[in-house]
Amino acid sequence: MAYIRKFKTGSGATGVQVCYKEGSKVVRTVHVGSASTEAGILKLTKKAQGIIDGEKGRPLFNLSKYDKKD
Numbered sequence: 001m002a003y004i005r006k007f008k009t010g011s012g013a014t015g016v017q018v019c020y021k022e023g024s025k026v027v028r029t030v031h032v033g034s035a036s037t038e039a040g041i042l043k044l045t046k047k048a049q050g051i052i053d054g055e056k057g058r059p060l061f062n063l064s065k066y067d068k069k070d
Contacts, residue, residue: 004048006041009034016044018051 005017013036020028032048035041 002052004045004052005029006045012036014041016041016048018048 001022002018002020005019007015007017009015011034013034015034016032018030018032019026030051032051033044035044
């Protein structure tokens, strides 16, 4: 499962990351960027959503090795 994480940086800006979880464990984190304006945060959030959706039909990571085998 992938999700977008927003957090406050030491400088007071808002950082945006894409985190990939397996169960309750984060297995990958991609830092998208940081911004201090609402417009900048919105732009980074859209970029993060594009990473999750797989830009141009290709996912950023091949996470198939993390798929559970039944």
